[in-house]
Amino acid sequence: MKIVIINYGAGNIQSIMFAIERLGFKAVLSNDPEEIQQADKVIFPGVGEASSAMKKLKESGLDNLIPNLKQPVLGIxxxxxxMCKSSEEGDTKGLxxxxxxxxxxxxxxxxxxxxWNQIYDLKSDLFKGISENEFMYLVHSFYAPNCIEAIATTNYELEYASALQKDNFYGTQFHPEKSGAVGEKILENFLKI
Structure with a gap:
């Protein structure tokens, strides 16, 4: 299985690489559109600020590539x-x-x-074998409100979508690669999709 982690200069890439290796797989870092398109699974990481990260995606043409991928894609x-419509952070238009x-x-x-905070209302194969109210590791100032595409919910001041899914696209607000055994199980589930 070919796993590609999109490398666009805004990622927590090492910890994701190590988590995938612990599961017995190898991942490739790439910003090459051809290599990304040939992957069986694509991981789209991100740490940092939305508008500068989006600028990096546009510079490499990945802003057009990612929404058209056909294989399973996991945004972290x-x-x-x-992967959302927009972000208030830097008034950013999303993918x-x-x-x-x-x-x-x-x-x-x-x-x-x-x-650490709990995830619940789990609604996807991404959470196969995961119990309601498990704790996941989060670091964020912005959130996606609960919506029709929400497949997990977390409460912090209010309930928000801590994971999303539409067709072959999955997203987690939490960091599965930093969330211990439960997070690794979620990554493993993604690799089995």
Whole structure:
């Protein structure tokens, strides 16, 4: 199986590589459109700020490639947010895969949400063998509101979508690669899709 992690200069790439290796697979880092298209599975990571990450995607033409991929694609954290219609962070137009706009938590809560929080209302093969209310690791100041494409929910000030799915596209606001055995099981489930 060929696993490609999209390398566009805005990713938590090493920890994802190590998590995949622990599962017995090898991943390739690439920003080459041809190599990404030939992958069996694509992981779209992201750490950083939405508008500068989107600028990097546009510079490499990946903004046109990613929404047209046919194989399973997993966006993680900022990767998931960039797959949405837009983000309030830097007033960024997203890839438009998920029909939801990413917004900022209000000042009523500590921002960023950093640390462990529960996921529930699990609705996808991504969560096969995962119990409701498991704890996942999150670091974010912006969130996707609950919507029709939500496949997991988390509560921090309010309920929001901590995972999304549409067709072959999956997104997690949490970091499965930093969420221990449960996170690795979610990555393994993705690789089996």
């Amino acid at each position: 954290c900022l990767g998931m947010q960039l 438009g895969i998920f029909d939801v706009d990413v917004i900022k938590f209000t000042s009523k809560v500590k921002v960023p949400q950093m640390g």
